[in-house]
Amino acid sequence: xxxxxxxxxxxxxxxxxxxxxxxxxxxxxxxxxxxxxxxxxxxxxxxxxxxxxxxxxxxxxxxxxxxxxxxxxxxxxxxxxxxxxxxxxxxxxxxxxxxxxxxxxxxxxxxxxxxxxxxxxxxxxxxxxxxxxxxxxxxxxxxxx
Numbered sequence: 001x002x003x004x005x006x007x008x009x010x011x012x013x014x015x016x017x018x019x020x021x022x023x024x025x026x027x028x029x030x031x032x033x034x035x036x037x038x039x040x041x042x043x044x045x046x047x048x049x050x051x052x053x054x055x056x057x058x059x060x061x062x063x064x065x066x067x068x069x070x071x072x073x074x075x076x077x078x079x080x081x082x083x084x085x086x087x088x089x090x091x092x093x094x095x096x097x098x099x100x101x102x103x104x105x106x107x108x109x110x111x112x113x114x115x116x117x118x119x120x121x122x123x124x125x126x127x128x129x130x131x132x133x134x135x136x137x138x139x140x141x142x143x144x145x
Contacts, residue, residue, distance in 0.1 A: 011064025046074035068107035
């Protein structure tokens with residue numbers, strides 16, 4: 001698996017935690033920034049990650065901002081992206097099993113680094129169930145066409 005990861009200024013600390021997690025899990029990733037704590041615009045980081053995932057260069061993407069809301073809205077504007085804003089373990093698992101999400105968004109001001117690591121771990125390890133869920137996801141893909 002290859003993961004694209006990015007954050008704005010509001011998510012840099014958790015992004016660093018998640019990079020360490022992926023190192024521990026031996027998952028390949030590329031960091032798309034940002035590298036400062038001064039205010040930046042989240043679409044400048046969310047959109048390139050989403051485009052790389054939608055284009056097939058990366059299998060999945062992870063985005064972090066203050067709340068995760070802006071990143072998830074921006075990422076979901078890219079055709080082929082199913083980004084979920086997740087702040088608990090149950091939805092981290094189900095969004096992969098049922099929705100085949102390919103981008104995960106989280107908010108550093110909402111959750112701490114320990115929970116963020118666990119959410120990402122669950123999300124990265126969980127496979128899509130397919131079956132009736134594939135039909136539903138297929139309807140979304142068809143609509144995008």
